[in-house]
Amino acid sequence: MRYAVYSFFRFHFLFLFLCRSVIEVRDGLTFLDLIVIQIENLNNKYNCKVPLVLMNSFNTHDDTQKIVEKYTKSNVDIHTFNQSKYPRVVADEFVPWPSKGKTDKDGWYPPGHGDVFPSLMNSGKLDAFLSQGKEYVFIANSDNLGAIVDLKILKHLIQNKNEYCMEVTPKTLADVKGGTLISYEGKVQLLEIAQVPDEHVNEFKSIEKFKIFNTNNLWVNLKAIKKLVEADALKMEIIPNPKEVDGVKVLQLETAAGAAIRFFDNAIGVNVPRSRFLPVKATSDLLLVQSDLYTLVDGFVTRNKARTNPTNPAIELGPEFKKVASFLSRFKSIPSIVELDSLKVSGDVWFGSGVVLKGKVTVKANAGTKLEIPDNAVLENKDINGPEDL
Template sequence: MATAIVSPTDTEKLSKLRAAVAALNQISENEKSGFIKLIARYLSGEAQHVDWSKIQTPTDEVVVPYDCLAPTPEDLAETKKLLDKLVVLKLNGGLGTTMGCTGPKSVIEVRNGLTFLDLIVIQIESLNSKYGCNVPLLLMNSFNTHDDTQKIVEKYAKSNIEIHTFNQSQYPRLVVEDFMPLPCKGNTGKDGWYPPGHGDVFPSLMNSGKLDALLSQGKEYVFIANSDNLGAVVDLKILNHLVQNKNEYCMEVTPKTLADVKGGTLISYEGKVQLLEIAQVPDEHVNEFKSIEKFKIFNTNNLWANLKAIKRLSRSRCTQDGDHSKPQGSGWNQSSSARNSSCFFDKAIGINVPRSRFLPVKATSDLLLVQSDLYTVDGGFVIRNKARANPENPSIELGPEFKKVGNFLSRFKSIPSIIELDSLKVTGDVWFGAGITLKGKVVIAAKSGVKLEIPDGAVIENKEINGPEDI
């Protein structure tokens, strides 16, 4: 990656910022250090644009096709031994505000009265019961979700899994005009801060003491995923491959569709596997990056990492911080994204997984998909209906009237059948009856100021509906 030197003006900015951050008593020294490093990297332009001519398509050795993974051991005792090396870590720092909910997003009901967190717990419970293993669940919270999550996990006290929580860092927001932290200007509420998310997983795991505790229990690998990705379940084939081949890091990627054009992709760069994200792409190459011809895969945000390697690299970073005579780059920067850490690990790989491992619920349009007959829930696992011939899910666009979960649910007597649906676009004041079937390409657009009710039992195929007369 190209790097740049911090200009004198930016050095002055950074110096003033460092002094201001040092005075913030709400956060730890580790958090202050991590934040300053993040800003220093931003100002220097480090790890921004890539040299486009050096990008190479990764080989199957670097991004392994899922179908090439060896089968998992058939012996239950061997499988137990494998699973006893594993920890599951879910990123639980997000709120459900974009879907009109308060509190952690992981407690939104997904299906059959079960929340994201319920499904995760049921999945791990079933693994622990089936194989007699001990796979613990870690939840990385933010200051936004910590208190609520602590209360919520009490309901799982009698489950057969250990549940641990820890907090990611708390960083101050900056005021654009003078580059000063918002909390220094009297805004001491939650609005003055933000949680850094994925990029903070490894340092927070280390700083919380959880990493050492897990290593002392003999744990070797952590599987990290967003709590709202219903497809991110423990996969024995992947775990087995990493253990057998001593891969310290793995990013799951999946074939890209036109809906995923902004997603990061894995590339070979200067001899190492590396994540390329849209922010690093020179302007003249953005369209090429978004195409599905050259870059055929994208990052699912499902990661696997070796715990001893995380510890080694964390120690390396600490040594680097304490001794500036050491060569820079010997360990990751605290602000490095976990997704961008592949080049620091030994034998880092990608695995090109089936699309079924990427089923995020970011909006009510995604909720419609997973609540429909396109999916069922079995043992905590969300399973796609084999009756759907098209391997891709239908594209769904719902208007602002459907944005909040409460409004979305009230507008459907029951979720329509969408097994044969290609696309759905809904705008205006639309209400759905029970037992409706949607097929092909469907557009439902209520006229301004008109309430449009789709009657019970309606079958709509390849139609545009503007009023009752079109049904």
Template sequence: MATDTEKISQLQSAVANLNQISESEKTGFVNLVSRYLSGEAQQVEWSKIQTPTDEVVVPYDTLESTPEEPEETKMLLDKLVVLKLNGGLGTTMGCTGPKSVIEVRNGLTFLDLIVIQIESLNKKYGCSVPLLLMNSFNTHDDTQKIIEKYSNSNIEIHTFNQSQYPRLVADDFVPLPSKGHTDKDGWYPPGHGDVFPSLKNSGKLDALLSQGKEYVFVANSDNLGAVVDLKILNHLIRNKNEYCMEVTPKTLADVKGGTLISYEGKVQLLEIAQVPDQHVNEFKSIEKFKIFNTNNLWVNLKAIKRLVEADALKMEIIPNPKEVDGVKVLQLETAAGAAIKFFDHAIGINVPRSRFLPVKASSDLLLVQSDLYTVVDGFVIRNPARTNPANPSIELGPEFKKVANFLSRFKSIPSIIELDSLKVAGDVWFGANITLKGKVSIVVKSGVKLEIPEGVVLENKEINGPEDL
């Protein structure tokens, strides 16, 4: 067996010959693999974990209100950049191309809504908040074409690519492209923790600093709740916080999400992968760990520059095993939230659940296309007619997984203001103007086709076939 030192020197010579990627990508990749092989301690000492105080995780309702004067608001906003993580493909939802171009509502895509939101801010306050999209090599070409349609808007839109790293063959730690896999399957984007070095390497970071920008608001492009919040921006500027993670109260649907802890005097992210096996159930409970990371992050640009240049952002490595044409490969990734412990005066802010509205599956699409939400100026706003603060839980069978199939099975999205839970499985089709209330389960056997007639109200019903309607 080759020693780790031998593996690294073999890797270095193999990577040197990969002419598809830049020198900074080569260096970044070799550094990541070296750190992984050295086996840096990933797990935490459970007894040292402390629950963060309100100074560290600030309750949202204690934030000061923002300045009344439009001029002061303009000054705040002129320090801000919005960055959306746009590297993901819509493959899990049956779409080709960037996930951000899936239509969410009224024919508008995630990207349309983001652009409309920032346009209305810029117009209202006369400021110039730019939009940055961090693409991956998977989404770059499509995104470049798509953003041409915004060329007349009042926003500067910048794109840059996150790093492209070669997948590693698990057996011998040789890059997959060195073994003839030179197509896209040989490569991967190394997680959103890469946002900081990529911002610097692309030249965008220095350009933004030279324009007087101070903070970047980073969020997933599929989180419809991640909109610019002046109270948060105002708080960070006043308190000189270099980093802020928005967290929100955990429900049973979020038990796997990372949480913030105080550890050896610093605030840090605790992910399920770092939890010793015997404590996983405790990690998932909502008694001890009451909050989770929304991945809405606010970060000071000068601090990013300082830390990237010092090569100080050594986030926990997340090994992600995959298989390509029967070959077992490894992708090493990092998460942007894990960077919190490297920044000065880093905090969490415990925000309302409305700031976390991700669309990961067609069941989420059903929520945001329903009467539970409306869209105003690109902002997705929850219907006050629903008194329950939690959204209904929705479970759709594989027949609904792809967006096209999901859309074809609903003549119109049912009214769900008073719905608690919905489970649908099998060959089910919905007519128009249906109302669902309470707990509804529609589960039909294989080979049975069920059409729910238009206009019906289903309340606390269990349906297994036409006879139950």
């Protein structure tokens, strides 16, 4: 048996997901459905009780509480807690927006995923898990379908007494904005693009100079979290996030969980396969995971071995496809893209069922024109600008 070397205490850890979405990924299952199925299989396979913990913002808490009720009969203990709630700052006055009369929900914001450590402590969940003998927490974004348990990583952390581990993976041209690890003042530290002066941004984006980026899959020792939070020692760098809300320019002062790496003893980065980083941030990502490029087995999204190209197709969808409902309505069925290199779609475009896309495909509908790709069409290395090109 592959993991027979692990004794039961090795499973004294928990999954903590930064909740973002309950969008259906494929086969009618949401991100949360897939996560629960994965942990159910883990608990059944090893006769253990690994819990699932969900961190919510004040914007998502009520919806999440309703959703988790559907899992009461599963063998997964599900816990939720809220992260902090900070006032937005009026950018040109540097004063809290609620003090200017913006007292409704829009006057406040969740301060980034770096808040996970104090919020886990303040919720009482951290002490509760420590009392149960839990040792490590695996933290990941709920929309990263590649964020699954890897017992080899856990074993390494336990054997080497690493308090913190960040999973990194090789950078591609699609990841040039991703944070990377650097050595500074004798510590491993995370460098985010927001911290880079404008004159060095292109250097930061170089995939030759900075070859890896942070997947935001993190393994952290629970006792170390408690020690650092109690000592108020997690002084992560502040990342200003400018926004415009109701016509007012505001600042959100946020922190990143990865930036905490420099405060933990014996912290490491582990270079992992690209398969552990499969985020769904936009409908272009949703197209990838809903297509025949991936299969779904026991809650795990696995890449189709028929795909010979090691990288995924580059997909650009126009604003007509931005919202999930609009995206889904424009496809009778998701096209076959196993042999696709790139796809760019713009304008009022609609896809029939059984469409196959290969090589480099561009589909553009001119303004005021509806362009329909017929059922069972095979488009290979084609530029489609109108019905005459089909």
